[in-house]
Amino acid sequence: MVSHSEPPKEDLSAVALEHTIDEANALINGTSDVPKIQELDASKLVVTLADPNARQVPDEATANAASETICTDHMVTVSYNVESGWGVPELKPYGPISLMPTASVLHYATECFEGLKVFRGFDGKLRLFRPNLNAKRLLMSTLRIALPGFDPVEVEKLIAKLVAVDGAKWLPKDRPGSFLYIRPAVIGTQPQLGVQAPKQALLFITVSFMPRMDSPAGGMRLHTNPEDMIRAWVGGFGYAKVGANYGPSLLATNEARARGFHQILWLYGKEAYCTEAGASNFFIVWRAKESEGGKLQLLTAPLDDKLILDGVTRRSVLELAKARLAGEVEVVERRYTIDEVIEADKEGRIVEAFAAGTAFFIAPVSQIHHRGTDVHIPLGENDSGVYTTKIKSWMKDIMYGNEQHEWGVVINEE
Numbered sequence: 001m002v003s004h005s006e007p008p009k010e011d012l013s014a015v016a017l018e019h020t021i022d023e024a025n026a027l028i029n030g031t032s033d034v035p036k037i038q039e040l041d042a043s044k045l046v047v048t049l050a051d052p053n054a055r056q057v058p059d060e061a062t063a064n065a066a067s068e069t070i071c072t073d074h075m076v077t078v079s080y081n082v083e084s085g086w087g088v089p090e091l092k093p094y095g096p097i098s099l100m101p102t103a104s105v106l107h108y109a110t111e112c113f114e115g116l117k118v119f120r121g122f123d124g125k126l127r128l129f130r131p132n133l134n135a136k137r138l139l140m141s142t143l144r145i146a147l148p149g150f151d152p153v154e155v156e157k158l159i160a161k162l163v164a165v166d167g168a169k170w171l172p173k174d175r176p177g178s179f180l181y182i183r184p185a186v187i188g189t190q191p192q193l194g195v196q197a198p199k200q201a202l203l204f205i206t207v208s209f210m211p212r213m214d215s216p217a218g219g220m221r222l223h224t225n226p227e228d229m230i231r232a233w234v235g236g237f238g239y240a241k242v243g244a245n246y247g248p249s250l251l252a253t254n255e256a257r258a259r260g261f262h263q264i265l266w267l268y269g270k271e272a273y274c275t276e277a278g279a280s281n282f283f284i285v286w287r288a289k290e291s292e293g294g295k296l297q298l299l300t301a302p303l304d305d306k307l308i309l310d311g312v313t314r315r316s317v318l319e320l321a322k323a324r325l326a327g328e329v330e331v332v333e334r335r336y337t338i339d340e341v342i343e344a345d346k347e348g349r350i351v352e353a354f355a356a357g358t359a360f361f362i363a364p365v366s367q368i369h370h371r372g373t374d375v376h377i378p379l380g381e382n383d384s385g386v387y388t389t390k391i392k393s394w395m396k397d398i399m400y401g402n403e404q405h406e407w408g409v410v411i412n413e414e
C-alpha cells in the first residue's frame with residue numbers, strides 16, 4: 001500500500017500567496033488571459049481643492065487631545081469594480097465616505113491598511129521614509145484578503161501627491177522636526193451579504209495628526225498575553241496588515257492597561273516564543289551566554305514563520321545595525337522564548353529592549369511581566385539605552401534630512 005502520510009514539502013500558505021501575486025502581476029502586466037481591466041493609474045488623478053481658509057491648522061497638542069483624529073484638508077479615493085477595474089483617482093476635500101450597511105468590509109473584515117509618516121525636515125524639505133515598502137506591503141495585504149491588486153508604484157504616487165498638496169499648510173516650514181501620519185487603506189465595498197471576494201472596493205488615503213509615542217515616561221511596560229489569547233498563528237495572517245488582526249487583540253490590551261502596562265508582548269506556541277509588542281516589532285539587546293560566544297547581540301523574531309509583520313522600522317533597524325554596528329553588535333533574527341529572556345535577566349545579560357514601528361517609532365522598553373515574573377530592563381541616560389538612542393538618532397537624521405539618504409524620499413511641494 002502506498003502511504004500518503006508524508007507532509008507536503010512546501011508551505012501551502014506561501015504558495016497560495018505567491019500564486020495570487022503572480023496572477024495580479026500578470027493582470028497588471030497585461031500578460032494574462034484574463035480580460036484586461038483598468039489598472040490603477042495615478043496620472044489620471046482628478047483634483048478638487050478645498051477652500052484653504054475653511055479650516056485652521058491646530059497646534060500638535062490641541063490636535064492630539066481631540067477624541068477624533070484630525071485629518072488634513074484633503075484625501076485620496078479610488079474605487080474599483082470587477083467589470084471595469086480601478087476608477088479615476090480623486091484628490092478631494094476630506095470628509096465622510098458612504099457605504100451600504102451590507103458592505104463586505106462591515107461583515108467580513110475585508111480591510112487592510114498601511115501607516116507611514118511624512119516629515120518636515122530641518123532643511124525645510126518634506127520627506128517620506130521608504131514609502132515603496134509600505135506600498136508593496138499594502139499590495140500583499142490586499143491580495144491576502146482577496147481584494148483587487150494594483151501596481152504599488154501608483155499608490156506611492158498618490159501618497160506623494162496628497163502630501164505635496166497638504167504639506168505646506170499642515171506641516172509648515174516653521175515646524176521643522178514635525179510629522180503627520182499617512183493612512184492608506186483598502187476595503188471591500190460590495191453591498192451584498194454572503195462570504196465571498198467583494199466585486200467592489202475602495203482605496204483611500206488620509207493624512208492626520210498622531211501623538212508622539214516614542215518616549216513613554218519610565219519606558220514602555222509590556223505584559224505577556226493571557227494563555228488563552230494569541231495574536232497570530234502559523235498558517236494565519238499575522239504577517240499582513242489586515243484589520244482582522246487588531247480588533248480581537250484589544251481585549252488583552254485593555255486588561256494589560258488596567259494592570260498598568262502599555263502593550264501586550266505576544267508569545268506564540270507552547271514554547272512561548274516572543275513575537276511582537278502590540279502593533280510594533282520587538283527588539284532586545286543582550287549579551288549571549290558565554291557557552292554561545294558571549295557576544296553582544298541585537299535580537300528580534302524572524303519573518304519566515306509568517307507570524308509577525310515585516311515592519312519597515314524593523315527592517316531599517318536591522319539594516320542600520322548591520323551596516324553601522326558591525327563588529328560591535330551581532331544582528332540575530334531567530335525564534336527565542338520568554339524563558340530565555342527571563343534567564344538572561346537573572347544572569348544580568350539584558351542590556352536594552354525597545355519596540356519599533358511607525359506609530360511608536362523606537363520606544364524604549366523598561367519592563368516585561370510574564371505570569372508573576374518581572375523582567376526589569378535598564379533604561380540608561382535620558383530614559384533610553386545607548387544602542388536604542390544611536391539607532392533612533394540615525395533614523396531621525398534620515399527622516400528629517402540631517403543625513404541625505406536614499407530612504408528619505410523628498411517630496412516636491414505644490
Ligand SMILES: *Cc1c(COP(=O)(O)O)cnc(C)c1O
Nearest residue numbers: 279280281309311312313357358
Ligand atoms: C504596523 C505594524 C508594525 C510596524 O510596522 P512598520 O512598518 O515599522 O510601521 C509591527 N507590527 C504590527 C503588528 C503592525 O501592525
